[in-house]
Amino acid sequence: MQFQISDELIQQVKDLIITKEDAHLRDILNEIHFADVAEVLSELNLAEATYLIKLLDSEKTSEALMELEDDFRERILENLSAKEIAGELEEMDTDDAADIIAELPDYLAEQVIAEIEDEQHAEDIKELLLYDEDTAGGLMAKELVKVKETWTVAGCVREMRRQAENVTRVHSIYVVDQEEKLKGRLSLKDLLTASAKTHISEIYIQKVDYVNVNTDGEEVARIMQKYDLEAIPVVDQKGILVGRVTIDDIVDFIKDEAEKDYQLAAGISQDVEADDNILELTKARLPWLILGLFGGLGSVFIMEGFEDVMANPRIRDLFFYTPLIAAMAGNVGVQSSAIIVQGLANNIVKGSLLKRLLKEVSLSLINGAALALLIIIFGFIMNYEIAFSLTIAIALMSVIIVAALIGTFVPIILDKKGIDPAIATGPFITTSNDIFGIFLFFYIAKLILGF
Numbered sequence: 001m002q003f004q005i006s007d008e009l010i011q012q013v014k015d016l017i018i019t020k021e022d023a024h025l026r027d028i029l030n031e032i033h034f035a036d037v038a039e040v041l042s043e044l045n046l047a048e049a050t051y052l053i054k055l056l057d058s059e060k061t062s063e064a065l066m067e068l069e070d071d072f073r074e075r076i077l078e079n080l081s082a083k084e085i086a087g088e089l090e091e092m093d094t095d096d097a098a099d100i101i102a103e104l105p106d107y108l109a110e111q112v113i114a115e116i117e118d119e120q121h122a123e124d125i126k127e128l129l130l131y132d133e134d135t136a137g138g139l140m141a142k143e144l145v146k147v148k149e150t151w152t153v154a155g156c157v158r159e160m161r162r163q164a165e166n167v168t169r170v171h172s173i174y175v176v177d178q179e180e181k182l183k184g185r186l187s188l189k190d191l192l193t194a195s196a197k198t199h200i201s202e203i204y205i206q207k208v209d210y211v212n213v214n215t216d217g218e219e220v221a222r223i224m225q226k227y228d229l230e231a232i233p234v235v236d237q238k239g240i241l242v243g244r245v246t247i248d249d250i251v252d253f254i255k256d257e258a259e260k261d262y263q264l265a266a267g268i269s270q271d272v273e274a275d276d277n278i279l280e281l282t283k284a285r286l287p288w289l290i291l292g293l294f295g296g297l298g299s300v301f302i303m304e305g306f307e308d309v310m311a312n313p314r315i316r317d318l319f320f321y322t323p324l325i326a327a328m329a330g331n332v333g334v335q336s337s338a339i340i341v342q343g344l345a346n347n348i349v350k351g352s353l354l355k356r357l358l359k360e361v362s363l364s365l366i367n368g369a370a371l372a373l374l375i376i377i378f379g380f381i382m383n384y385e386i387a388f389s390l391t392i393a394i395a396l397m398s399v400i401i402v403a404a405l406i407g408t409f410v411p412i413i414l415d416k417k418g419i420d421p422a423i424a425t426g427p428f429i430t431t432s433n434d435i436f437g438i439f440l441f442f443y444i445a446k447l448i449l450g451f
Contacts, residue, residue, distance in 0.1 A: 005036050010043045017048050022055055034060055038067030041076075050079040053088075062091035065100070074103055082108060086115035093168060094121065095141035095249060098128035128243075136220050137213035139253060140234045140243035143167045146174040147200055149183055154196040156186075171231035174241055175204040182233055182241040184208045210235055213242060218257065221250050298435045299326070302442070318445055321392055322438060328371070328396060329403040329437030330430040336360060336407030337429050341421045344411065356412070357405060364404040368397035387449060395444040399437040406433055 009028075016025045029037055029052070037060060041049045053061050053076060065073055065088060077085055077100070085104075089097040089112065101109045116122040124142040131137030145163045147156045164170055173186040184206040194203050210233045211220050224232055224247065234243045303322070340356075372393035379389025407429055411421035 005032075005039050010040060013040055013052075014044065014048060017044075017051055025052070025055060029056060030060060034063035035067050037061070037064040042068060042072060046072075046075055046079065050076055053080065054084065058087045058091045062088045062096075066092070066096050070103070073100075077104065082111035083115045085112045086117075089125070090116055090118055090121060093141045093143050094124040094128055094243075095139065097121070097125050098138075099133075101125060101129060102133065131213060134217045134253075135213065136211045136215040136217070136234045136245055137243075139217055139220065139249050140213075140245045141249070142243050144174060144233070144241075144244045145170050145172075146176050146241060147186060149175050149177055149199070149201040149204065151200050152196065153191060153194050153198050153200070153203075156191065156200055169246070171244070171246060172233070174208070174233050174244075175200060176241050180241055181239040182208065182210060182235050208233065211245070212237070217250075217253050220245055221254055224250055294431075296431075296434075299438050302435065302439050305442075317388070318391070318442070322441065325395060325399055325437045325441045326434045329399045329433035332364070332367075332400050332403040333407035333429040333433040336404045337411050337421075340408055340411045344415050344421050357408060360404045360408045361401060364401040365397070368400040371400070372397045391445045391448045394448070395441045398440050398444060399433075402436055402440060403433040406436070 013025065013028065016028075029040065032040075037052075037056075041052060041064060044052070049072070053065070065076070068076070080088075085100070085108075089100060092100070101112065104112065113122050113126065116125070128138065128140070128142070133139075143166055145160055145167055147159060151159065160173065173188065173191070174182060175184045175186050177183055184204045185208045186200065186204045190203045190205075209223060209227055209229060211223065213234055213236050215234075220232065223229070224245070229247070231244045231246045233241055234245060236242050303319075375393040375396060376389045379386075379392070410429065410432075415421045
């Protein structure tokens with residue numbers, strides 16, 4: 001029977017918690033998917049959610065925990081004992097269990113690992129904690145099915161049955177040698193059609209895509225996307241098979257990276273959530289706001305340097321177009337940098353920097369010419385002097401070209417220096433282009449109008 005997660009169901013669960021009708025609660029929640037259980041948990045308060053976690057079997061709640069928001073999950077875990085947390089981890093794949101352990105305080109993490117009854121599971125978790133979380137080693141799970149090239153088909157099937165008990169989903173069957181080094185993969189079709197006495201070395205496929213434990217997570221995602229893989233094996237420096245990265249882990253990784261890049265582009269310097277406390281949110285936002293403040297002050301000094309414009313009634317209307325120039329500079333810069341950052345993330349920005357800059361100049365000339373023409377037409381309608389309209393039009397074209405170059409150049413240089421280029425798409429690009437835009441505007445005006 002399938003339940004629809006509705007307000008009525010949520011209220012029913014709350015009422016049953018109050019009345020302590022545990023048997024009825026188990027009947028309801030054991031019938032629904034773990035993702036739906038997570039949805040129910042997220043609608044409850046901390047005490048209610050903790051009560052359900054303790055009530056239900058770990059086989060159900062362990063997967064539901066991984067679907068919760070990080071902050072809410074951490075608060076629930078704070079209300080569980082080390083033994084209760086260990087019970088949840090024993091039902092998880094090693095990669096998920098390692099993620100949970102990494103969220104715990106050091107003292108509690110040690111207690112939890114000590115409470116895990118399956119010693120091999122505990123050792124696997126501790127091994128995963130040694131790797132950087134954004135590498136293949138940090139993303140991989142230890143659970144997989146592997147066979148040795150010297151086995152016969154009959155022996156292989158028996159061993160696979162034993163291994164598969166601990167693997168949630170069998171994406172691939174990997175072949176290793178006597179030293180556990182990855183040799184290839186085994187087709188299920190070939191396994192089923194081969195004679196029972198046939199050796200695996202005679203039927204396995206030698207070509208297999210794999211990554212190293214230190215391979216960056218973004219590179220792992222790119223390889224899996226390129227070759228349409230549901231899982232990819234991970235080897236250590238000696239070529240020994242140590243785990244596999246599955247598609248669900250990569251999807252989560254891509255989502256997290258996208259959120260980080262979006263926050264950087266918006267001028268938030270660290271990973272925060274909407275419900276974080278005011279201090280954390282302030283620390284994340286204030287540095288970029290300070291940068292914007294100094295950029296704004298720079299614009300003020302530039303405008304003061306051209307204060308003689310205000311003394312000339314014929315051209316003081318230029319000041320009214322300052323916001324237009326600054327806005328266009330910021331918009332063009334963000335457009336250019338966003339395209340470059342996206343291309344860098346997808347590994348499609350190739351070729352020389354000069355070629356890329358020339359392409360942006362060409363594009364900027366076309367866009368700038370179109371916008372400049374509109375400015376001239378607007379000036380004609382408003383009965384502006386032709387020199388005045390040309391000043392704004394030429395300045396606008398110049399600003400667009402410079403902003404596009406900055407928006408292209410900065411992310412590429414940052415990427416070459418090993419700095420996340422997403423940091424360039426927000427206040428950094430906007431502020432720098434505002435300053436250059438205003439300077440160019442008044443400098444060009446001075447050349448053309450002669451004040």
